[in-house]
Amino acid sequence: MVILETNDLYKRYYYENRLLTEALCTTNFKVEKGEFVAIIGPSGSGKSTLLHLLAGLDLPTGGQVIIDGKDIYKFKEKELALFRRRNIGFIFQAFNLVPVLNLEENIRLPLIMDNKKVDEKYLEEILESLGLKERRYYFPSQLSGGQQQRVAIARALITKPLIIFADEPTGNLDTKNSKEVL
Numbered sequence: 001m002v003i004l005e006t007n008d009l010y011k012r013y014y015y016e017n018r019l020l021t022e023a024l025c026t027t028n029f030k031v032e033k034g035e036f037v038a039i040i041g042p043s044g045s046g047k048s049t050l051l052h053l054l055a056g057l058d059l060p061t062g063g064q065v066i067i068d069g070k071d072i073y074k075f076k077e078k079e080l081a082l083f084r085r086r087n088i089g090f091i092f093q094a095f096n097l098v099p100v101l102n103l104e105e106n107i108r109l110p111l112i113m114d115n116k117k118v119d120e121k122y123l124e125e126i127l128e129s130l131g132l133k134e135r136r137y138y139f140p141s142q143l144s145g146g147q148q149q150r151v152a153i154a155r156a157l158i159t160k161p162l163i164i165f166a167d168e169p170t171g172n173l174d175t176k177n178s179k180e181v182l
């Protein structure tokens with residue numbers, strides 16, 4: 001089953017009506033449910049642009065992104081925000097945790113924002129499998145980079161999303177922490 005599809009997706013930046021950068025040239029591909037795909041390419045080749053477009057975080061110049069059969073850029077802004085929150089997990093290179101919330105609260109946050117009940121058993125499973133149980137009441141500033149990134153992963157998993165996008169999730173980590181996160 002195809003979970004993600006792009007149709008002639010592209011992104012250009014203009015400056016004073018002149019083409020400044022072709023950040024992403026026309027892209028067509030499909031991703032099957034359960035597939036693990038890595039996007040590789042030199043610096044500036046458009047990897048982040050592509051990921052942001054796929055996750056509904058940026059607007060394409062043209063083309064479609066279809067997730068679970070839905071053309072995500074046909075949604076109105078609020079609908080897209082809701083669709084994103086319910087169906088898409090995103091892990092950033094900079095962990096983007098909320099500093100005033102503890103580890104567990106950070107993980108619960110997407111469900112709280114959606115007025116949804118947390119599946120407590122699943123939360124415990126995630127904390128256990130990511131080795132975060134003993135640190136659940138720590139704040140982000142009290143955690144190592146690898147631990148913070150694992151919290152970001154847990155936060156992406158808790159909503160049981162259809163698809164998870166990760167933009168260089170180990171980019172800020174040393175070799176040991178990178179291995180742990182992967």
Ligand SMILES: Nc1ncnc2c1ncn2[C@@H]1O[C@H](COP(=O)(O)OP(=O)(O)OP(=O)(O)O)[C@@H](O)[C@H]1O
Pocket residue numbers: 013020021022023024041042043044045046047048049050
């Ligand atoms: N706001 C913008 N205005 C103009 N050009 C932009 C803008 N944002 C990105 N670009 C250009 O789009 C191209 C693709 O950038 P992108 O960040 O997607 O690359 P990348 O492959 O993720 O790079 P890296 O591996 O270095 O993070 C680059 O040439 C960049 O200069």
